[in-house]
Amino acid sequence: MKEIVIISGKGGTGKTSITGCFAALAENAVLADCDVDAADLHMLLAPQVIETTDFISGHQAVIREDDCTACGVCMEKCKFNAIKLTEEGKCRVEPYSCEGCKVCVQVCPVNAIDFPESLCGEWYFSHTRFGPMVHAKLGIGQENSGKLVSTVRREAAARAKELDKDLVIVDGPPGIGCPVIASITGASLLVVVTEPTISGKHDMKRVLELAKHFSIPALVIVNKWDINPEMTREIEKDTVAGGAHPAGRIPYDRSFTVAQINGRTLVEEKTGPAVENITTIWEKVWQTIK
Amino acid sequence: MRIAVASGKGGTGKTTVAVALTLASQEPVVYADCDVEEPNGSIFLRPEVDRVEKVLVEVPKIDESKCNACGDCARFCQFNALVSFNTPPLVFPDLCHSCGGCELVCPTGAISWRKVPIGEISLGTSDGGRISVIQGKLDVGGSLAPPVIRQVKTYLTDDVFTVVDSPPGTSCPVIESLGEADYVLLVTEATPFGLHDLKLAVETVRELGTPFSVVINRFDEGDSGVEDYCASEKIHIMVKIPHRREMAEAYSRGGNLFDAIPELLDIFRSIPERIEKGVGV
Numbered sequence: 001m002k003e004i005v006i007i008s009g010k011g012g013t014g015k016t017s018i019t020g021c022f023a024a025l026a027e028n029a030v031l032a033d034c035d036v037d038a039a040d041l042h043m044l045l046a047p048q049v050i051e052t053t054d055f056i057s058g059h060q061a062v063i064r065e066d067d068c069t070a071c072g073v074c075m076e077k078c079k080f081n082a083i084k085l086t087e088e089g090k091c092r093v094e095p096y097s098c099e100g101c102k103v104c105v106q107v108c109p110v111n112a113i114d115f116p117e118s119l120c121g122e123w124y125f126s127h128t129r130f131g132p133m134v135h136a137k138l139g140i141g142q143e144n145s146g147k148l149v150s151t152v153r154r155e156a157a158a159r160a161k162e163l164d165k166d167l168v169i170v171d172g173p174p175g176i177g178c179p180v181i182a183s184i185t186g187a188s189l190l191v192v193v194t195e196p197t198i199s200g201k202h203d204m205k206r207v208l209e210l211a212k213h214f215s216i217p218a219l220v221i222v223n224k225w226d227i228n229p230e231m232t233r234e235i236e237k238d239t240v241a242g243g244a245h246p247a248g249r250i251p252y253d254r255s256f257t258v259a260q261i262n263g264r265t266l267v268e269e270k271t272g273p274a275v276e277n278i279t280t281i282w283e284k285v286w287q288t289i290k
Numbered sequence: 291m292r293i294a295v296a297s298g299k300g301g302t303g304k305t306t307v308a309v310a311l312t313l314a315s316q317e318p319v320v321y322a323d324c325d326v327e328e329p330n331g332s333i334f335l336r337p338e339v340d341r342v343e344k345v346l347v348e349v350p351k352i353d354e355s356k357c358n359a360c361g362d363c364a365r366f367c368q369f370n371a372l373v374s375f376n377t378p379p380l381v382f383p384d385l386c387h388s389c390g391g392c393e394l395v396c397p398t399g400a401i402s403w404r405k406v407p408i409g410e411i412s413l414g415t416s417d418g419g420r421i422s423v424i425q426g427k428l429d430v431g432g433s434l435a436p437p438v439i440r441q442v443k444t445y446l447t448d449d450v451f452t453v454v455d456s457p458p459g460t461s462c463p464v465i466e467s468l469g470e471a472d473y474v475l476l477v478t479e480a481t482p483f484g485l486h487d488l489k490l491a492v493e494t495v496r497e498l499g500t501p502f503s504v505v506i507n508r509f510d511e512g513d514s515g516v517e518d519y520c521a522s523e524k525i526h527i528m529v530k531i532p533h534r535r536e537m538a539e540a541y542s543r544g545g546n547l548f549d550a551i552p553e554l555l556d557i558f559r560s561i562p563e564r565i566e567k568g569v570g571v
Binding site: 016040058077080138140141142145146173174176179195197198200203206209210224227231254261263 | 430538
């Protein structure tokens with residue numbers, strides 16, 4: 001089984017719209033949305049949820065105020081500044097700042113701190129018109145997005161095996177940090193979607209460094225290439241210099257927005273100049289990993 | 291006043307708006323780039339960098355002559371950053387949150403700390419010194435953005451107008467960058483993806499209790515979903531930026547919003563004053 005992960009470094013380059021097209025073009029794939037922080041792929045694929053599972057990960061400190069003597073030892077030892085004194089003179093954990101390290105629980109001299117597991121979000125197994133899909137929703141301000149990403153990938157791979165699918169297509173998160181690393185380690189191929197802007201170029205180079213760091217082959221698509229043809233050429237040069245291969249160019253095409261408004265992929269809409277390019281690019285991607 | 295510019299979805303124009311707000315200011319202003327995974331503000335503000343500082347985090351160092359291989363540290367660590375099989379522990383620095391717990395539970399005092407770099411902060415100025423640019427940047431292969439963001443924030447003060455460029459999304463790095471902001475501008479675009487992610491961002495900011503309003507970028511390119519949503523939720527729309535191909539082209543070369551749409555300068559100039567008067571609170 002192969003796994004393709006679509007990432008971008010910079011947000012808003014068309015990563016999800018292109019992933020949607022790949023989903024429509026692939027013949028026997030499981031789809032996975034690992035952009036768990038701001039997932040959008042479901043808006044194109046309209047998944048019907050079959051199973052919902054709570055994502056419980058890590059713990060959170062909660063002080064029982066009745067038992068707290070306000071000695072302040074927890075505040076002193078907390079490296080995240082997550083414990084504040086309330087107006088009533090009690091210690092209280094600020095949930096958004098707590099990283100769940102358990103140090104306060106350990107140091108509290110009167111055992112006044114509970115440490116329940118935290119519900120960080122949920123993940124889903126669904127059916128779409130292009131095949132099965134695993135996706136998730138991270139709770140607001142939650143830690144552990146990397147672990148949720150790993151869960152989505154693991155489940156998608158398990159379903160692929162079970163259902164005799166030969167491919168997993170993953171929509172990755174933006175950036176280069178923890179959730180991105182969790183999305184790409186051990187993948188068969190990265191498809192990087194960038195745009196011909198200084199920011200796009202800058203962020204693509206960082207993503208390619210990351211690909212190199214984890215020894216994963218990468219293909220690069222320049223979306224909206226005609227916004228700046230010269231920059232497109234520079235990006236394609238940097239692609240080769242960064243150890244990756246250009247996969248092709250896609251012109252600026254408002255049909256992407258129209259397709260999104262209609263809740264469909266561009267491949268289904270079959271309008272605008274970009275469709276042909278995407279189809280050719282998908283062939284190239286598929287040939288690369290087949 | 292500290293204004294954080296944020297967005298649920300990436301690529302909606304967050305940096306464009308943060309840079310425009312910075313350039314429009316007529317007083318001294320600090321631009322803090324907290325989008326440390328992909329910091330791009332400097333591309334448009336072109337600061338002269340005076341100083342670069344490493345962001346260092348502490349990770350445990352094991353003194354094997356003192357370690358009795360009890361494994362208490364590995365059992366205590368909530369992040370699996372220490373692993374012990376009846377041996378002195380192996381340390382995985384990438385997973386460590388520097389909480390200090392392992393040292394606390396070690397019965398033999400075998401744990402001390404060493405500093406490892408995970409990113410850097412560059413400090414510079416632009417426009418003859420009027421604009422201070424503080425940029426945080428996470429090293430490639432580094433996974434924890436919040437410590438880099440926390441270090442950027444140590445350079446910020448309350449007495450100067452400050453624009454914080456936040457990372458996209460709603461998870462821990464975003465919460466870290468929005469903390470202590472007096473006001474949040476949520477940038478979105480007029481598309482279904484833009485609307486969906488705006489709703490997540492609104493939920494986040496409402497949880498934090500910070501006053502906010504919305505900037506709609508390319509408002510005339512998609513549908514009316516975002517405007518309808520703002521109307522029904524009684525969310526103030528601070529600015530609507532039209533879609534112009536010239537803007538996309540200027541941006542691609544590192545040009546700013548006012549290079550493409552000069553008439554927006556006065557509108558951006560008035561934003562801090564409108565916020566002070568309580569618009570969108």
